[in-house]
Amino acid sequence: xxxxxxLKQYQNIIDEELTKYIKKETCPEEKWQQSMEYSLMAGxxxxxxxxxxxxxxxxxxxxxxxxxxxxxIEMVHNFSLIHDDLPGIDNDDFRHGKxxxxxxxxxxxxxxxxxxxxxxxxxxxxxxxxxxxxPEEIQRQIRVLGEFSHAVSRMLAxxxxxxxxxxxxxxxxxxxxxxxxxxxxxxxxxxxxGAILAKAPENDIEKLTHYAEKIGLAFQIKxxxxxxxxxxxxxxxxxxxxxxxxxxxxxxxxxxxEAKGKxxxxxxxxxxxxxxxxxxxxxxxQLAIYIQTRNK
Amino acid sequence: xxxxxxLKQYQNIIDEELTKYIKKETCPEEKWQQSMEYSLMAGxxxxxxxxxxxxxxxxxxxxxxxxxxxxxIEMVHNFSLIHDDLPGIDNDDFRHGKxxxxxxxxxxxxxxxxxxxxxxxxxxxxxxxxxxxxPEEIQRQIRVLGEFSHAVSRMLAxxxxxxxxxxxxxxxxxxxxxxxxxxxxxxxxxxxxGAILAKAPENDIEKLTHYAEKIGLAFQIKxxxxxxxxxxxxxxxxxxxxxxxxxxxxxxxxxxxEAKGKxxxxxxxxxxxxxxxxxxxxxxxQLAIYIQTRNK
Numbered sequence: 001x002x003x004x005x006x007l008k009q010y011q012n013i014i015d016e017e018l019t020k021y022i023k024k025e026t027c028p029e030e031k032w033q034q035s036m037e038y039s040l041m042a043g044x045x046x047x048x049x050x051x052x053x054x055x056x057x058x059x060x061x062x063x064x065x066x067x068x069x070x071x072x073i074e075m076v077h078n079f080s081l082i083h084d085d086l087p088g089i090d091n092d093d094f095r096h097g098k099x100x101x102x103x104x105x106x107x108x109x110x111x112x113x114x115x116x117x118x119x120x121x122x123x124x125x126x127x128x129x130x131x132x133x134x135p136e137e138i139q140r141q142i143r144v145l146g147e148f149s150h151a152v153s154r155m156l157a158x159x160x161x162x163x164x165x166x167x168x169x170x171x172x173x174x175x176x177x178x179x180x181x182x183x184x185x186x187x188x189x190x191x192x193x194g195a196i197l198a199k200a201p202e203n204d205i206e207k208l209t210h211y212a213e214k215i216g217l218a219f220q221i222k223x224x225x226x227x228x229x230x231x232x233x234x235x236x237x238x239x240x241x242x243x244x245x246x247x248x249x250x251x252x253x254x255x256x257x258e259a260k261g262k263x264x265x266x267x268x269x270x271x272x273x274x275x276x277x278x279x280x281x282x283x284x285x286q287l288a289i290y291i292q293t294r295n296k
Numbered sequence: 297x298x299x300x301x302x303l304k305q306y307q308n309i310i311d312e313e314l315t316k317y318i319k320k321e322t323c324p325e326e327k328w329q330q331s332m333e334y335s336l337m338a339g340x341x342x343x344x345x346x347x348x349x350x351x352x353x354x355x356x357x358x359x360x361x362x363x364x365x366x367x368x369i370e371m372v373h374n375f376s377l378i379h380d381d382l383p384g385i386d387n388d389d390f391r392h393g394k395x396x397x398x399x400x401x402x403x404x405x406x407x408x409x410x411x412x413x414x415x416x417x418x419x420x421x422x423x424x425x426x427x428x429x430x431p432e433e434i435q436r437q438i439r440v441l442g443e444f445s446h447a448v449s450r451m452l453a454x455x456x457x458x459x460x461x462x463x464x465x466x467x468x469x470x471x472x473x474x475x476x477x478x479x480x481x482x483x484x485x486x487x488x489x490g491a492i493l494a495k496a497p498e499n500d501i502e503k504l505t506h507y508a509e510k511i512g513l514a515f516q517i518k519x520x521x522x523x524x525x526x527x528x529x530x531x532x533x534x535x536x537x538x539x540x541x542x543x544x545x546x547x548x549x550x551x552x553x554e555a556k557g558k559x560x561x562x563x564x565x566x567x568x569x570x571x572x573x574x575x576x577x578x579x580x581x582q583l584a585i586y587i588q589t590r591n592k
Contacts, residue, residue, distance in 0.1 A: 028473055032456040083411060088384065088403035107384035108459045111407070115379060116452050118411065122418050123445040129438045135431060142425045142434075149419040156412050160328040163404045177324055 003286040010050045015041070017071055021124060035105040035113040036120070039078045043096045043236075045296075047219075048073045048190045054283050055194030055208060065137070068128040069144060069193050072121040076152055077186065079117035080159065082110055089163060090245075097236030118152070144193050151189035158182025167246045172253055176217070183223075184216025207273055211284065214270035219291050221263045224249035226295070228256065234296045267292040299582040306346045311337070313367055317420060331401040331409040332416070335374045339392045339532075341592075343515075344369045344486045350579050351490030351504060361433070364424040365440060365489050368417040372448055373482065375413035376455065378406055385459060386541075393532030414448070440489050447485035454478025463542045468549055472513070479519075480512025503569055507580065510566035515587050517559045520545035522591070524552065530592045563588040 018040055023033045049070030056066040063070075085092040085100040086107065093103050102110035125145055132138050158181025165174065191212035195205045226235060227242045228251050242249050250259040270288045274281040318333045345366030352362040359366075381388040381396040382403065389399050398406035421441055428434050454477025461470065487508035491501045522531060523538045524547050538545050546555040566584045570577040 027453075028457040028460070028470070029453040031460065032453065079411075083407055086384070086407060088382070088398075088407055102384075109456065111379055111382060111384055112452055112456045112459075114411075115375075115414065116449065118414060119445060119448045119452065122441075123449060126438070126441040126445045130442050138434065138438075142422065145422040146419075146426050149415060149422045152415045153412065153419060156408055156415065157323075157325040157328065160405065160408045161324040163408075164324070164327065174324070 003283075003290060006283060006286075007050065007290070010053060011046045014046045014049045014053075014070060014074065017067055018074065021071060021075075021120070031105065032109060032112055032116065035101055035109050036116050038104060039082050039095075039101050039113065040075065040117065042078075042098055044074070044078070046074065047291075048077050048186060050287070051187060051190035051212070052194045054287065055191045056198045057194075058208075058277060058280055058284070059195070059198035059200050059204075066194055066197050068124050069148075069197065072124045072148070073186070073190055073193070075117045075121040075124065079114045079121070080155060082114040082117070084159060086110060086114075089159075092237065092241070094237045121148075140196055140199070144196055147189055147192055147196075151185045154181045154185035155183075158185065165248065168248070170248045175248055175250065175253055179217060179220040180213075183220045184213055187216040187219065188212040207276065211270050211273040211288075214266045214273070215288050215291050218263050218266040218270065218288070221250045221259055221266070222291060222294065224251045225256065225259055225263065227251075231295060236296065263292055299579075299586060302579060302582075303346065303586070306349060307342045310342045310345045310349075310366060310370065313363055314370065317367060317371075317416070327401065328405060328408055328412065331397060331405050332412050334400060335378050335391075335397050335409065336371065336413065338374075338394055340370070340374070342370065343587075344373050344482060346583070347483060347486035347508070348490045350583065351487045352494045353490075354504075354573060354576055354580070355491070355494035355496045355500075362490055362493050364420050365444075365493065368420045368444070369482070369486055369489070371413045371417040371420065375410045375417070376451060378410035378413070380455060382406060382410075385455075388533070388537070390533045393529075417444075436492055436495070440492055443485055443488055443492075447481045450477045450481035451479075454481065461544065464544070466544045471544055471546065471549055475513060475516040476509075479516045480509055483512040483515065484508040503572065507566050507569040507584075510562045510569070511584050511587050514559050514562040514566065514584070517546045517555055517562070518587060518590065520547045521552065521555055521559065523547075527591065532592065559588055 022037045022040070025033070027033075052066050052070040052073060053063050056063055081095060082101045084090050085095060086102055092100055094100060098104070100110075101113055105113065125141075125148065129138065129141050129145070132141060158178050162178045162182055165178070188209055191208050192205060195208050200208070224242065227239060227249065230239050232239050241247075242252070250262065253259075254262065267288050271285050274285050277284075314336055318336070319329045321329070323329075348362050348366040348369060349359050352359055377391060378397045380386050381391060382398055388396050390396060394400070396406075397409055401409065421437075421444065425434065425437050425441070428437060454474050458474045458478055461474070484505055487504045488501060491504050496504070520538065523535060523545065526535050528535050537543075538548070546558065549555075550558065563584050567581050570581050573580075
């Protein structure tokens with residue numbers, strides 16, 4: 001309950017912040033802007049920005065410096081969802097219980113809405129850099145920008161390999177390759193951005209990276225489990241899609257029970273990485289448990 | 297002839313530079329990387345990077361500082377071509393005399409190849425920023441990054457409006473809105489990047505911006521003219537496509553003769569903007585004439 005309240009609090013802050021970046025001008029490209037807003041405000045869990053902010057708060061209180069990066073990563077995440085859902089890729093009709101972007105606005109608008117959100121992520125970062133005057137702060141932000149663009153490239157590589165291997169029987173190593181890139185790279189980035197911007201010492205950045213890698217993989221395993229035994233109404237998208245598409249998942253590879261075992265093990269190990277931080281890391285610990293036990 | 301030699305020289309330098317950024321690893325996403333290389337090295341005119349470098353050389357000799365930005369803009373330009381050509385947008389089969397990216401690699405790969413090139417443009421910029429130590433140099437690059445992300449956003453808005461208004465009868469002002477965003481914004485950015493990075497005084501940046509706006513519009517008018525009376529073999533794509541798609545163009549709006557008059561007038565005005573620079577701007581002057589007289 002406590003966690004749910006905290007999550008809600010973070011979500012509200014992030015939603016409020018995101019709305020500041022939404023353009024509401026009367027202009028010829030109005031519908032394009034609406035399509036970006038539609039996906040951005042469709043009710044995502046905001047896990048990525050929450051990771052940025054809560055990691056940042058392990059070291060610093062005021063999240064002002066981390067906030068634009070939390071916003072940027074959520075834009076990029078939503079870009080990837082819009083393009084993944086396209087008829088040319090996954091051809092999905094529902095997301096968060098609503099029609100996917102191309103179902104709502106048409107394919108050409110959805111392609112450009114994805115492009116627009118990816119680019120807007122960088123726009124937010126460049127505006128933030130332009131406003132920063134402290135040279136060390138600028139250096140940290142430039143480092144983050146480098147990691148940001150690299151992680152997005154990894155995410156796209158993972159997405160490509162996922163489509164390339166669809167319907168094929170792949171090994172556990174190959175499945176891990178997909179998800180280390182497609183999902184975990186971005187979650188790792190979030191934690192690293194939070195830590196770097198908060199001036200965390202290098203060994204802390206490393207430790208938290210290990211935490212992120214584990215929850216990143218756990219997140220995907222849980223996704224695969226929910227795709228088999230989740231509740232459609234709560235998930236907001238059809239259950240059994242992976243099977244229908246003959247997607248190789250942790251469940252198809254290991255079976256439901258072993259996948260759950262792997263999920264529990266990763267969660268435990270992720271929590272172990274937080275030990276040095278004691279009470280301060282309680283939220284990140286609860287977040288790992290949330291990823292393990294969520295029903296959507 | 298002289299200009300052609302100079303263009304070729306620039307193109308060779310740029311092609312060589314671009315190949316340095318092409319990843320040739322044996323990895324699961326190999327084909328995705330090949331698809332990006334395919335479009336990037338498909339034989340474009342390299343007009344955008346040439347504008348960056350030649351504007352830079354109005355003020356500084358060694359192009360080392362401007363080169364990564366020339367590379368980045370060519371990546372982003374190619375991203376926009378790949379996505380424009382997609383079945384969901386323009387559904388074009390040929391570009392530079394070769395099958396378009398999705399015809400060659402399939403639609404899902406082409407979507408991700410476009411995404412990848414847009415992101416790689418930012419990756420190149422962030423790597424360059426990370427290597428820069430001079431604080432004033434960093435400030436100039438941050439300014440350029442801001443203009444870069446804004447211009448890409450304008451390009452996407454223009455592309456959106458272009459698809460939105462396809463088949464509709466639009467006014468000359470509306471047509472200008474499309475092209476000021478879709479084409480001219482990026483050409484303007486190239487000239488501004490070159491000037492800013494070369495430490496040009498603000499009034500020079502402004503003057504050159506006017507030059508760029510004029511050649512940007514001239515470029516599009518010439519495109520429209522070529523789409524009616526160009527030679528398919530030289531163009532590398534079918535002629536008459538605009539008409540078939542009932543696209544509103546400068547030719548459909550004003551007729552061939554008036555469009556040509558407009559093109560000549562814009563070229564003349566662009567050249568006037570270069571007067572203060574005398575001999576030094578000879579190449580930029582020739583470039584404006586090249587845009588006016590090119591046959592592909």
